[in-house]
Amino acid sequence: MSERMSRRKVFGLGAAGVAAAGAGAIAARSLVQEPPVAHATTSDPFPFYGEHQAGIVTPAQDRLHFVAFDVTTGSRAELVDLLQEWTAAAARLTQGKEAGSFGAAGGSPEAAPDDTGEALGLPASGLTLTIGFGPSLFDRRFGLAARRPPALADLPKFPGERLIPELSGGDLCVQACAHDPQVAVHAIRNLARIGFGKVSVRWSQLGFGRTSSTSRAQVTPRNLMGFKDGTNNMKLEDAALLRDQLWAAAPDGADWMAGGTYLVTRKIRMTIETWDRTSLREQEEIFGRDKVKGAPVGKQNEFDPVDLAAMKPDAHVRLAHPSGHGNAHLLRRGYNYVDGSDGLGRLDAGLFFIAYQRDPRKQFVPIQMALARTDPLNEYIKHISSGLFACPPGVRDAGDYWGRGLFG
Amino acid sequence: MSERMSRRKVFGLGAAGVAAAGAGAIAARSLVQEPPVAHATTSDPFPFYGEHQAGIVTPAQDRLHFVAFDVTTGSRAELVDLLQEWTAAAARLTQGKEAGSFGAAGGSPEAAPDDTGEALGLPASGLTLTIGFGPSLFDRRFGLAARRPPALADLPKFPGERLIPELSGGDLCVQACAHDPQVAVHAIRNLARIGFGKVSVRWSQLGFGRTSSTSRAQVTPRNLMGFKDGTNNMKLEDAALLRDQLWAAAPDGADWMAGGTYLVTRKIRMTIETWDRTSLREQEEIFGRDKVKGAPVGKQNEFDPVDLAAMKPDAHVRLAHPSGHGNAHLLRRGYNYVDGSDGLGRLDAGLFFIAYQRDPRKQFVPIQMALARTDPLNEYIKHISSGLFACPPGVRDAGDYWGRGLFG
Numbered sequence: 001m002s003e004r005m006s007r008r009k010v011f012g013l014g015a016a017g018v019a020a021a022g023a024g025a026i027a028a029r030s031l032v033q034e035p036p037v038a039h040a041t042t043s044d045p046f047p048f049y050g051e052h053q054a055g056i057v058t059p060a061q062d063r064l065h066f067v068a069f070d071v072t073t074g075s076r077a078e079l080v081d082l083l084q085e086w087t088a089a090a091a092r093l094t095q096g097k098e099a100g101s102f103g104a105a106g107g108s109p110e111a112a113p114d115d116t117g118e119a120l121g122l123p124a125s126g127l128t129l130t131i132g133f134g135p136s137l138f139d140r141r142f143g144l145a146a147r148r149p150p151a152l153a154d155l156p157k158f159p160g161e162r163l164i165p166e167l168s169g170g171d172l173c174v175q176a177c178a179h180d181p182q183v184a185v186h187a188i189r190n191l192a193r194i195g196f197g198k199v200s201v202r203w204s205q206l207g208f209g210r211t212s213s214t215s216r217a218q219v220t221p222r223n224l225m226g227f228k229d230g231t232n233n234m235k236l237e238d239a240a241l242l243r244d245q246l247w248a249a250a251p252d253g254a255d256w257m258a259g260g261t262y263l264v265t266r267k268i269r270m271t272i273e274t275w276d277r278t279s280l281r282e283q284e285e286i287f288g289r290d291k292v293k294g295a296p297v298g299k300q301n302e303f304d305p306v307d308l309a310a311m312k313p314d315a316h317v318r319l320a321h322p323s324g325h326g327n328a329h330l331l332r333r334g335y336n337y338v339d340g341s342d343g344l345g346r347l348d349a350g351l352f353f354i355a356y357q358r359d360p361r362k363q364f365v366p367i368q369m370a371l372a373r374t375d376p377l378n379e380y381i382k383h384i385s386s387g388l389f390a391c392p393p394g395v396r397d398a399g400d401y402w403g404r405g406l407f408g
Numbered sequence: 409m410s411e412r413m414s415r416r417k418v419f420g421l422g423a424a425g426v427a428a429a430g431a432g433a434i435a436a437r438s439l440v441q442e443p444p445v446a447h448a449t450t451s452d453p454f455p456f457y458g459e460h461q462a463g464i465v466t467p468a469q470d471r472l473h474f475v476a477f478d479v480t481t482g483s484r485a486e487l488v489d490l491l492q493e494w495t496a497a498a499a500r501l502t503q504g505k506e507a508g509s510f511g512a513a514g515g516s517p518e519a520a521p522d523d524t525g526e527a528l529g530l531p532a533s534g535l536t537l538t539i540g541f542g543p544s545l546f547d548r549r550f551g552l553a554a555r556r557p558p559a560l561a562d563l564p565k566f567p568g569e570r571l572i573p574e575l576s577g578g579d580l581c582v583q584a585c586a587h588d589p590q591v592a593v594h595a596i597r598n599l600a601r602i603g604f605g606k607v608s609v610r611w612s613q614l615g616f617g618r619t620s621s622t623s624r625a626q627v628t629p630r631n632l633m634g635f636k637d638g639t640n641n642m643k644l645e646d647a648a649l650l651r652d653q654l655w656a657a658a659p660d661g662a663d664w665m666a667g668g669t670y671l672v673t674r675k676i677r678m679t680i681e682t683w684d685r686t687s688l689r690e691q692e693e694i695f696g697r698d699k700v701k702g703a704p705v706g707k708q709n710e711f712d713p714v715d716l717a718a719m720k721p722d723a724h725v726r727l728a729h730p731s732g733h734g735n736a737h738l739l740r741r742g743y744n745y746v747d748g749s750d751g752l753g754r755l756d757a758g759l760f761f762i763a764y765q766r767d768p769r770k771q772f773v774p775i776q777m778a779l780a781r782t783d784p785l786n787e788y789i790k791h792i793s794s795g796l797f798a799c800p801p802g803v804r805d806a807g808d809y810w811g812r813g814l815f816g
Contacts, residue, residue, distance in 0.1 A: 065746065070753075102688075103700060109689035116684055117634025117699055118744075166751055181616040185632075185746050189755060193684045200753025206614075206746055208589040224593075226525025276524055276601045280510075281517035291525055292511060336526075338473065338593050338614055339747065343574055345478075345608025347597060 045124035048094045050394040051259050052247065055128030056331070056356050057236050061177040064207035064335040065184040066265065066352065067192070068134070068170025068387060069199040076142045080407050082198045086131070086191055087401040096124030099190040116193060119186035127178040129187055131402045132263050132389025137171040147406060149254030151262055151359040152390045158372040158383065167267065167385040170202045175263075175354070181206065203385065205267065207335025207352045220294060220302065223351050224336050225275055225380070227287050228294035231302055232317070234331040245329050245358050252359065256405030259393030261356045264364045267337075267385035270350040275380045286376050288315030314374045320367055328363040330355040350381065360388065453532035456502045458802040459667050460655065463536030464739070464764050465644050469585040472615035472743040473592040474673065474760065475600070476542070476578025476795060477607040484550045488815050490606045494539070494599055495809040504532030507598040524601060527594035535586040537595055539810045540671050540797025545579040555814060557662030559670055559767040560798045566780040566791065575675065575793040578610045583671075583762070589614065611793065613675065615743025615760045628702060628710065631759050632744050633683055633788070635695050636702035639710055640725070642739040653737050653766050660767065664813030667801030669764045672772045675745075675793035678758040683788045694784050696723030722782045728775055736771040738763040758789065768796065 046054045071079055089099040098104070100114025107113045138148035174191055176184040185206075192201055209221045223229040235241060248257040275283070284291055288311040294302035296317060298310040311318045322329050333356065338349040357363040372378070392403050454462045479487055497507040506512070508522025515521045546556035582599055584592040593614075600609055617629045631637040643649060656665040683691070692699055696719040702710035704725060706718040719726045730737050740763050747756040765771040780786070800811050 067749075072753075106700065107688050109692075110687050112685050113634070113688050113691075113699070115634075116632075116680070118630045118632055120630065120634070120700060181746075182630075182744065185616075185744075185757070189632075189680065189684075189757075192755065193681070196681065196685070201749040201755060202753075204746070204749040204755060206748070208593075222526045222528065222590075224524075224526050224597075226521070226523075226528070272524070272597065273601070273604065276597075277520050277604070279518050280515050280521050283521075284517075291521070292514065292528060336590065336593075338589075338612070340614070341475075341609040341612040345480075345610075347600065347609060347612060349593070349597075 044126070045095045046126060046128055048091045048129075048395065049397055049400075051396075052394045053128075053130045053260075053391055054094070054394070055130035055175055055177050056261060056333075056391070057242070057246070058126075058128050058177070060209060060333055061126045061128070062179045062209060063177065063181040063184050064209070064352065064354075065176045065181065065188045065204070066207070066354075067174050067176075067188045067204040068202040069172040069174075069192075069195065070202045071137065071141070071171040071198065072200050073198040074141055076407070078198050079142060082195055083403050083407070084401045085194050087395055088398075089190060089194055090129040090187075090402070091395070091398065093187045093190065094124060094127045094129055096122075096127075099187075099194065116186065116190055118189075119183050122180060122183055122186075125178045125180040125183040127176065127183050127187055129191075130175040130177075130263075130391060132173040132175075132391040133403065133406065134170045134172065134387070134389050136169060144406065147254065147256065149248070149252065149257050149262075149390055151248065151252060151254075151257075151361060152388065153361055155264070155360065155386060155388055156365065156369070158368055160372055160378055161383040161386070163386050164384050167203045168387060170387060170389075172199065173263070173265075173387060173389045181208075205337060205352050205385075207337045209335045223334075224270055224272055224338075224349050225283070225287075227283075227289060227291060228302060229334070229351075230332055231289075231294055232306070232321075234329045236331075241329060245363065246331055246356060248358055254390075257390055257392060261331075261358065261391050262360050263387070263389040263391050264353075264355050264357070264360055265385070265387035265389075266353040266368075266383050268351045268353055269348070269382045269384050271346070271380050271382075272349055273346050278380075285312055286316060288312070288317035314376055316371070316375055316377050319370050319375050324370065325366045326362070328357075328367060330357050330363055330367065356391070452534065453503045454534060454536050456499045456537075456803065457805055457808075459804075460802045461536075461538045461668075461799055462502070462802070463538035463583055463585050464669060464741075464799070465650070465654070466534075466536050466585070468617060468741055469534045469536070470587045470617060471585065471589040471592050472617070472760065472762075473584045473589065473596045473612065474615070474762075475582050475584075475596045475612040476610040477580040477582075477600075477603065478610045479545065479549070479579040479606065480608050481606040482549055484815070486606055487550060488811075490603055491811050491815070492809045493602050495803055496806075497598060497602055498537040498595075498810070499803070499806065501595045501598065502532065502535045502537055504530075504535075507595075507602065524594065524598055526597075527591050530588060530591055530594075533586045533588040533591040535584065535591050535595055537599075538583040538585075538671075538799060540581040540583075540799040541811065541814065542578045542580065542795070542797050544577060552814065555662065555664065557656070557660065557665050557670075557798055559656065559660060559662075559665075559769060560796065561769055563672070563768065563794060563796055564773065564777070566776055568780055568786055569791040569794070571794050572792050575611045576795060578795060578797075580607065581671070581673075581795060581797045589616075613745060613760050613793075615745045617743045631742075632678055632680055632746075632757050633691070633695075635691075635697060635699060636710060637742070637759075638740055639697075639702055640714070640729075642737045644739075649737060653771065654739055654764060656766055662798075665798055665800060668799050669739075669766065670768050671795070671797040671799050672761075672763045672765070672768055673793070673795035673797075674761040674776075674791050676759045676761055677756070677790045677792050679754070679788050679790075680757055681754050686788075693720055694724060696720070696725035722784055724779070724783055724785050727778050727783050732778065733774045734770070736775060738765050738771055738775065764799070 098115035102115040178184040220228040296306040506523035510523040704714040
């Protein structure tokens with residue numbers, strides 16, 4: 001480990017993407033694949049091929065379109081065909097090309113275009129596409145039951161959650177992140193188009209977060225409660241931590257997942273109108289941080305070390321802190337959402353929480369159980385959707401495809 | 409008129425914002441207020457005070473949050489108080505400040521903050537806030553019936569529309585446009601917060617369109633059918649046209665609306681999955697334009713003059729063309745939307761159509777009636793929400809407020 005740490009220093013990068021499996025060649029490629037800092041321009045594409053999927057340690061883009069699909073075909077061969085078609089399309093889309101040849105070649109007038117066209121002329125905009133496989137994919141339909149990873153264990157029921165079944169779960173998911181929502185939407189929409197007759201959209205969520213053009217002014221983005229969110233996120237420059245807590249490895253019990261990771265999504269509706277009438281003191285005590293600066297209780301600045309003892313026992317930061325959960329971290333990558341209004345005079349708004357981790361049983365589950373039981377924030381939030389997905393390792397090259405290790 | 413045209417040329421600007429009422433001083437101020445070209449940076453604020461409201465001829469920002477409110481107080485005095493409070497907040501928000509003093513001054517710990525905080529540290533991001541008054545505001549509650557403008561006549565029923573009443577209408581609306589959705593959402597959310605107990609959110613819509621960082625690559629943005637949308641929009645550099653067809657004037661029948669304009673919104677759901685399986689030939693014949701370039705039928709380039717006779721009689725461009733409606737133009741300012749999925753395996757997506765005009769009876773209504781009757785595009789779209797609002801003239805200075813001419 002110290003060897004890899006020093007290699008990282010040799011590369012001169014305080015960097016994300018220093019990967020699990022060993023050899024120097026692979027580590028070097030990973031460093032090239034996943035830039036550790038924000039893009040120079042929002043137009044530069046991220047590489048599609050690599051040891052890990054992009055969109056996980058990739059610096060969070062501004063916009064999200066997340067979709068969960070139900071597989072409607074019962075044919076394993078058709079599903080594999082689809083994953084191959086999707087992979088080819090994703091390799092093109094993430095590089096700023098159309099899903100098919102339509103834009104460049106014009107297209108046959110008698111056929112439906114093989115790209116829907118709304119991103120013609122737009123650059124890649126930092127698009128990443130990240131696929132995941134839900135627990136329901138491992139039922140009897142496709143003969144995958146024996147290959148279900150132990151870490152893909154169904155989440156327990158959490159106190160207070162009010163999950164809407166139609167907005168939860170899914171056989172497959174794709175996370176599209178980009179600096180331009182039109183580009184993210186275009187990618188998801190074309191994957192759905194390609195999947196016509198084999199998959200159908202189960203649920204879908206748009207989100208927004210930081211804005212690249214302005215993110216220099218606001219390093220840690222704020223959630224819709226007005227607090228900085230992500231100050232104590234998993235540190236992408238900590239290679240040992242990523243290896244221990246982000247990337248799955250063969251000994252975890254599913255060799256096809258080595259280099260992959262597990263994704264938990266939670267749609268967390270906020271009753272922002274009630275929150276907005278809560279005093280500043282109560283808001284800050286609930287979070288355990290100062291609202292303007294984000295400094296933890298008793299400290300001056302956002303990144304000062306937290307003093308848990310100075311906080312109320314049920315402060316959010318204290319309840320979620322790794323020290324209370326066997327040093328369990330999460331790589332959070334959530335986005336704010338507003339879905340219009342709720343018909344009761346309120347905005348339908350909140351956080352679409354996204355967390356990547358090596359094993360939800362040891363990470364998301366204990367942390368969320370502690371929060372669900374005692375976090376006073378629960379008075380202002382409600383979990384209404386939940387998703388759990390195994391995100392396979394990256395696609396190595398043009399001969400590989402999403403999930404080949406699982407189906408091959 | 410030729411005088412004003414030449415003055416415009418003297419100013420050297422092919423410009424928006426050349427205003428209705430006469431004197432040179434006013435015309436010059438308008439030119440200063442509303443930059444004719446995209447911002448140098450996305451951080452520069454647009455002026456709030458002026459003859460016209462911003463957000464109308466302002467070059468379209470990237471993101472939209474549109475909200476319609478019901479007034480829940482029966483007190484005219486309370487409503488006027490609210491409009492004054494909103495105006496003061498809007499003057500601050502559009503300049504990149506918080507809605508109240510919270511951010512700068514910290515705020516009393518025992519009170520709820522007078523700003524919700526999620527835009528702390530973000531720049532103005534080109535935010536504009538534009539208010540409108542719906543027909544229902546002119547019922548008996550506030551004694552305004554006699555002041556209802558003739559041009560604010562209820563829209564007729566259009567063939568094929570499937571309006572959802574709860575997503576339509578509204579006593580008041582506010583259009584927030586910005587380059588950053590967090591900034592647009594923050595503004596609407598704070599107006600709703602300030603209005604607590606006096607108004608409630610009736611419906612609300614997020615939208616996206618062009619992206620400033622990429623708009624140089626795609627001058628005319630594309631709708632979710634993949635076609636360029638807005639090629640033949642009202643020309644902002646045509647001062648005579650704006651005076652004739654955009655800005656209301658005192659002789660129109662409501663003197664308090666002079667310098668204002670009328671807004672029609674339509675939420676147009678697209679069945680994009682069906683559209684995506686339609687041949688390129690049929691798609692292009694329906695629109696009357698080439699999909700890749702946007703060139704009209706028989707022409708080579710997007711901005712070539714249209715040859716209506718070369719198109720099918722029911723091509724969209726031909727049906728909507730001003731020549732068929734007494735030379736009626738609309739200033740369109742719509743945004744694409746995706747609201748997740750519809751529970752039937754499809755994306756819930758389309759166009760949130762926004763059009764400003766001097767008199768909907770002579771502009772939107774005849775154009776939409778022609779489209780609703782015969783446009784083959786109707787097979788792929790459905791109007792599900794409708795809004796009609798009188799947008800008063802701009803706020804002149806800090807002593808003025810939104811709607812003073814109506815209530816004063």
